[in-house]
Amino acid sequence: xxxxxxxxxxxxxxxxxxxxxxxxxxxxxxxxxxxxxxxxxxxxxxxxxxxxxxxxxxxxxxxxxxxxxxxxxxxxxxxxxxxxxxxxxxxxxxxxxxxxxxxxxxxxxxxxxxxxxxxxxxxxxxxxxxxxxxxxxxxxxxxxxxxxxxxxxxxxxxxxxxxxxxxxxxxxxxxxxxxxxxxxxxxxxxxxxxxxxxxxxxxxxxxxxxxxxxxxxxxxxxxxxxxxxxxxxxxxxxxxxxxxxxxxxxxxxxxxxxxxxxxxxxxxxxxxxxxxxxxxxxxxxxxxxxxxxxxxxxxxxxxxxxxxxxxxxxxxxxxxxxxxxxxxxxxxxxxxxxxxxxxxxxxxxxxxxxxxxxxxxxxxxxxxxxxxxxxxxxxxxxxxxxxxxxxxxxxxxxxxxxxxxxxxxxxxxxxxxxxxxxxxxxxxxxxxxxxxxxxxxxxxxxxxxxxxxxxxxxxxxxxxxxxxxxxxxxxxxxxxxxxxxxxxxxxxxxxxxxxxxxxxxxxxxxxxxxxxxx
Amino acid sequence: xxxxxxxxxxxxxxxxxxxxxxxxxxxxxxxxxxxxxxxxxxxxxxxxxxxxxxxxxxxxxxxxxxxxxxxxxxxxxxxxxxxxxxxxxxxxxxxxxxxxxxxxxxxxxxxxxxxxxxxxxxxxxxxxxxxxxxxxxxxxxxxxxxxxxxxxxxxxxxxxxxxxxxxxxxxxxxxxxxxxxxxxxxxxxxxxxxxxxxxxxxxxxxxxxxxxxxxxxxxxxxxxxxxxxxxxxxxxxxxxxxxxxxxxxxxxxxxxxxxxxxxxxxxxxxxxxxxxxxxxxxxxxxxxxxxxxxxxxxxxxxxxxxxxxxxxxxxxxxxxxxxxxxxxxxxxxxxxxxxxxxxxxxxxxxxxxxxxxxxx
Numbered sequence: 001x002x003x004x005x006x007x008x009x010x011x012x013x014x015x016x017x018x019x020x021x022x023x024x025x026x027x028x029x030x031x032x033x034x035x036x037x038x039x040x041x042x043x044x045x046x047x048x049x050x051x052x053x054x055x056x057x058x059x060x061x062x063x064x065x066x067x068x069x070x071x072x073x074x075x076x077x078x079x080x081x082x083x084x085x086x087x088x089x090x091x092x093x094x095x096x097x098x099x100x101x102x103x104x105x106x107x108x109x110x111x112x113x114x115x116x117x118x119x120x121x122x123x124x125x126x127x128x129x130x131x132x133x134x135x136x137x138x139x140x141x142x143x144x145x146x147x148x149x150x151x152x153x154x155x156x157x158x159x160x161x162x163x164x165x166x167x168x169x170x171x172x173x174x175x176x177x178x179x180x181x182x183x184x185x186x187x188x189x190x191x192x193x194x195x196x197x198x199x200x201x202x203x204x205x206x207x208x209x210x211x212x213x214x215x216x217x218x219x220x221x222x223x224x225x226x227x228x229x230x231x232x233x234x235x236x237x238x239x240x241x242x243x244x245x246x247x248x249x250x251x252x253x254x255x256x257x258x259x260x261x262x263x264x265x266x267x268x269x270x271x272x273x274x275x276x277x278x279x280x281x282x283x284x285x286x287x288x289x290x291x292x293x294x295x296x297x298x299x300x301x302x303x304x305x306x307x308x309x310x311x312x313x314x315x316x317x318x319x320x321x322x323x324x325x326x327x328x329x330x331x332x333x334x335x336x337x338x339x340x341x342x343x344x345x346x347x348x349x350x351x352x353x354x355x356x357x358x359x360x361x362x363x364x365x366x367x368x369x370x371x372x373x374x375x376x377x378x379x380x381x382x383x384x385x386x387x388x389x390x391x392x393x394x395x396x397x398x399x400x401x402x403x404x405x406x407x408x409x410x411x412x413x414x415x416x417x418x419x420x421x422x423x424x425x426x427x428x429x430x431x432x433x434x435x436x437x438x439x440x441x442x443x444x445x446x447x448x449x450x451x452x453x454x455x456x457x458x459x460x461x462x463x464x465x466x467x468x469x470x471x472x473x474x475x476x477x478x479x480x481x482x483x484x485x486x487x488x489x490x491x492x493x494x495x496x497x498x499x500x501x502x503x504x505x506x507x508x509x510x511x512x513x514x515x516x517x518x
Numbered sequence: 519x520x521x522x523x524x525x526x527x528x529x530x531x532x533x534x535x536x537x538x539x540x541x542x543x544x545x546x547x548x549x550x551x552x553x554x555x556x557x558x559x560x561x562x563x564x565x566x567x568x569x570x571x572x573x574x575x576x577x578x579x580x581x582x583x584x585x586x587x588x589x590x591x592x593x594x595x596x597x598x599x600x601x602x603x604x605x606x607x608x609x610x611x612x613x614x615x616x617x618x619x620x621x622x623x624x625x626x627x628x629x630x631x632x633x634x635x636x637x638x639x640x641x642x643x644x645x646x647x648x649x650x651x652x653x654x655x656x657x658x659x660x661x662x663x664x665x666x667x668x669x670x671x672x673x674x675x676x677x678x679x680x681x682x683x684x685x686x687x688x689x690x691x692x693x694x695x696x697x698x699x700x701x702x703x704x705x706x707x708x709x710x711x712x713x714x715x716x717x718x719x720x721x722x723x724x725x726x727x728x729x730x731x732x733x734x735x736x737x738x739x740x741x742x743x744x745x746x747x748x749x750x751x752x753x754x755x756x757x758x759x760x761x762x763x764x765x766x767x768x769x770x771x772x773x774x775x776x777x778x779x780x781x782x783x784x785x786x787x788x789x790x791x792x793x794x795x796x797x798x799x800x801x802x803x804x805x806x807x808x809x810x811x812x813x814x815x816x817x818x819x820x821x822x823x824x825x826x827x828x829x830x831x832x833x834x835x836x837x838x839x840x841x842x843x844x845x846x847x848x849x850x851x852x853x854x855x856x857x858x859x860x861x862x863x864x865x866x867x868x869x870x871x872x873x874x875x876x877x878x
Binding site: 063064066067068070071072073074075077078080081082083085086088089091092093094095096097099100101102103104105107108109111112113114115116118119120123124170171172173177178355460461462466469470473474477481484488491492 | 576577578579580583587588589590592593594595598599603604606609610612613616617619620621624626627632672673817818820821824825828832833836839840843846847
C-alpha cells in the first residue's frame with residue numbers, strides 16, 4: 001500500500017461514513033419541517049397533539065444525527081488539501097467556488113437556524129419558530145446542490161478551460177464560467193437523484209420506527225383489553241399517533257421513488273454519453289455490440305476482483321434493457337470496456353506522469369467487480385423500501401373509525417430491517433460513481449477533453465506512514481463515534497412517546513411543548 | 519526567480535477577506551473555546567455548573583464554527599495554491615485539529631442525551647480538550663505561517679511536525695489559548711447570573727495578567743523578527759492597550775466593554791499577523807524564491823471577481839440572521855422563558871402587510 005492507495009482508502013472510508021448521516025439529515029429535516037407545520041396548523045386537537053409529539057420525537061433524533069454530519073463534513077473539506085494537494089492546485093480555481101458557496105449559502109443557514117429551532121421554543125412566536133426548521137431544511141438541501149455541482153465538475157468538467165502556462169483548470173467566462181458549473185447538466189440530473197435518495201432514507205426511517213411503535217402499542221392495547229383505560233390509551237397511541245406517521249413516511253417514500261427512477265434514468269443516459277466506460281463496466285459489457293441485454297448475475301473469471309473483463313460469464317440477462325437504458329433504442333450499439341480501453345490508450349496515452357515525474361503505465365478500466373455490484377446493490381436494496389411501503393399501506397388500510405393498525409410481529413421485524421437498506425443503497429451509489437470514474441479524478445469531458453486529471457496525479461507528496469497514521473486515527477475515532485451514534489439513535493427511537501392523557505375536568509389533551517432537553 | 523510581490527488590488531482585497539473570516543472565527547468561536555476551558559477551570563463545582571456554562575453557547579456555537587468551514591472553502595477558492603501547500607504541509611497538526619473538532623461537536627450534541635453522570639463527565643472532559651487543543655494548534659499553525667516554513671520548488675512543505683513546534687510557535691499557541699480563555703470568561707460574565715457571574719469575573723481578573731505578558735512578548739517578537747510591514751505597530755499597540763483596559767473594566771463590572779476589549783485585542787492581533795504577512799501568504803525560509811505570495815498563489819482575477827460578487831450578496835444575509843440570533847438569545851441564562859425580541863417581528867410584518875394591502 002503506497003500513499004496513493006491509502007489516500008484513496010481514506011477518501012472512500014471518510015466519504016461513505018459522512019454519507020451515512022448526511023442523507024438522514026437532509027431527508028429528516030424536511031420531514032420534521034412538514035410534521036411541525038402540520039402541528040402548527042392542525043385544527044383538530046387530536047391531530048395537533050399527534051404531530052407535535054412526532055415533531056419532538058423525530059426532532060430529537062435529527063439533533064443527534066445533525067452534529068456528526070457536520071463534524072465529518074469538515075474532514076471532507078480539509079481532505080482535498082491534505083491528501084490531494086495536487087488535485088486542489090489543478091482545480092482550485094473552479095472547484096473552490098461551489099465549496100465556498102456551500103458554506104456561505106447553506107452551512108450558515110442550517111447551523112444558525114438549527115440552534116434557533118432547538119433553543120428558540122418559547123422565545124420565538126410559534127410561526128417564526130416554524131420558519132426556523134424550514135430554513136434548516138432549505139439549508140441542508142442547498143448544501144447538497146452545491147456539493148453535487150462540485151462533484152459533477154469532477155465527473156464532467158464544464159465552464160473551465162486548461163491554462164497551458166500554469167497547467168491548471170481555470171474558470172472561463174467564454175465557457176459560461178461559474179454559471180455553467182452550477183447548471184452542469186450532470187449536476188441537474190444528479191441533484192434530484194441524491195436528494196430523493198435522502199428522502200427515501202428518511203421516509204424508510206420514519207416508517208420503520210413508527211411501525212415498530214405502532215405494532216407495540218397495538219399489541220399492548222390488545223393484551224390489556226380495549227375496555228380498560230390504559231388499553232384504550234395504547235390503542236389511541238397506535239391509531240392516532242403512530243399510524244399517521246407510518247403513512248406519512250410511506251408518502252415520502254413514494255414521492256422519492258418516482259423522483260429516484262426518473263432522475264436515475266436521466267443520469268444513466270447522460271453517463272453513457274459522458275462516461276461510457278463507467279456504464280460499460282457497470283454492465284460488465286466487454287465488447288462493443290448492439291441489442292445489449294441487462295445482466296442480472298455475472299460470475300467472474302480467474303481475476304474476479306480486478307479490471308479484467310475477459311473471464312466473466314453472464315448467467316442471467318434481460319434482453320435489450322441496457323440499450324434501452326442508454327438511448328431508448330433497443331438496438332443501440334454500446335461500446336465495450338476493452339474497446340474503450342484501447343481507444344483511451346490511443347487518445348490519452350499508454351503512460352501518464354505521476355507527481356514525481358515518473359512515467360507510469362495506465363489502465364483506463366475501473367475495478368469491474370466493484371462497479372458491477374455496487375450498481376446492482378444500489379438498485380436492489382431500494383426494493384426493500386418498496387416492499388415496506390406496500391406492506392405498511394396494506395397494514396394500515398381503512399379510514400376514520402375503520403382505520404386499522406396491525407399487531408403483526410413479522411411486519412414489525414421487517415419494518416426495522418428495512419431501515420438500514422436505503423442507507424446502504426446511498427453508499428453503494430457513491431461507491432459506484434466514484435470508483436467507476438477511475439483512473440480519473442477529473443474525468444475528461446468528451447466534447448473538450450483538455451481539462452482532465454488522473455487520480456494518481458492529484459495525490460499529495462506524503463510518505464505512506466503519514467497517510468496511514470491519519471487513516472488509522474480517523475477509522476478508530478469514526479468507529480467509536482458510530483457505535484455511540486447508533487446507541488443513541490436506538491435509545492431515542494425506542495424511547496417512543498409518552499401516552500397522551502386527557503384532563504378529566506376539561507377533556508383537553510396534555511400536548512407537550514416543543515422544547516428539547518438539550 | 520523572484521517571487522511575484524506585485525499583488526493586484528483584487529488579490530489584496532481577498533487576502534484581507536480571508537483575514538476577516540479568520541477574525542470572525544476567532545472572535546466568535548474564540549469565546550466558545552474559552553467557555554469550554556472554563557468548564558475545566560470550574561470542574562470541581564460539579565456537572566450541573568458545567569452544564570450551565572455550556573448552555574451559554576449552546577444555541578450559537580455551531581453557527582460560529584461555520585466561520586471556519588466557510589473560511590477554509592474561501593481560502594480554497596481564492597488561493598488554491600496556499601490552501602494546497604498549507605493543508606498538505608501542516609498534515610499532522612491539521613489531523614490532530616480535525617480529530618479534536620470532531621469529538622468536540624459530539625460533546626456538544628450528545629452530552630445531555632444520556633442521563634448518566636459518568637457519561638456527562640466523560641463528555642465534559644472532551645469539552646475541556648475541545649477548548650484547549652484547537653486554539654493551541656491554531657496558534658502553532660498561524661505562528662508558522664507568518665514566520666515561514668521550508669518549501670521546495672514543487673511548493674511542497676519540507677518542514678516536519680517537530681520543526682513546526684518551535685519556541686515561537688509554542689508561545690503563539692499559548693497566547694491563543696490564554697486570549698480565548700479570557701475572551702470566554704468575559705463572555706460568561708455577560709451571560710451568567712450571580713453567583714457564577716462573580717466567579718468568572720474573579721477568574722478573568724487572574725487570567726488577564728499572563729495573557730498580557732505572553733501576548734506582548736509574542737507580538738513584539740513577531741513584529742521585530744518576522745513582520746514585513748511597519749504599519750502593523752498600530753494594531754499591535756491597539757491589541758496591547760485593549761488587553762490592559764480589560765483590567766479596570768473587569769474590576770468595575772463593565773462587562774460589555776470588557777468583552778469588547780478582548781474582541782478588539784483579537785482583531786488587533788489578527789491585523790498585526792496578517793498585515794505583517796502581506797504580500798506573502800507562506801514565506802519560504804530555505805529559499806525566498808519558493809515563497810507563496812498573494813500574487814502567485816491566487817485564483818484568476820475572473821474567479822476572484824465571481825467570488826466577490828457571491829460574497830457581497832450572501833455575507834450581509836448571513837450577518838443579518840446571525841446578529842438576529844444573538845439578539846434572540848441575548849438574555850442571561852436563567853429559568854426565565856420570556857419571549858424574545860423576535861416576537862415583534864411577526865406583528866410588525868403583519869402590520870406592514872395590512873398597511874400595504876388593506877382595502878381602504
